[in-house]
Amino acid sequence: MGWLWAIIVGFILGLLAKLILPGKQHSPIWLTTLMGMIGGIVGNAIARAIGIASTPGIDWGRHGLQLAAAVVLVFLGEMAYMSMKGGEQKA
Template sequence: MFQLLWILLIGCVLGLLARLLLRGPQAIPWWLTIVLGALGAWLGNAVSGWLGVRHTSGIDWIRHILQLAFAVALVAAVAPAWSKSRPNR
């Protein structure tokens, strides 16, 4: 149960940071922001594991940067597609 809460919390933080780092408005709902942030965290963990930098003796800066980079890339890719698929209401 707590793992699901952590996934949602990290997804929310990464998704919001990704939206803040991107220029212009991202017309995606909050739930999609959380999902993309969580997916970015998962991809960042996977890539950092493949690179061998997932677990270090200190703060895992490379892992966190990868997580944020994937979240930014996902929000940047999905936001235009989402706004094109949804007509203005």
């Protein structure tokens, strides 16, 4: 059940990151989900390192760090994907 939850949260974080980034992203949904999952892990690690990993109530700081990490990783994943595909595709 833990992996299923990680995939769902990664999917949501990845989609939110795609919405935040300007322009059209061409990366596939599996890459977006993977970058969202990794962003969640990185965000949790940063929150733990600065002491806000568990707070009473909703952990807005941790969730914000997860989303920020996901935005950076989706952007980097998009750049890597497009460079492997041979540049930007014309629509």
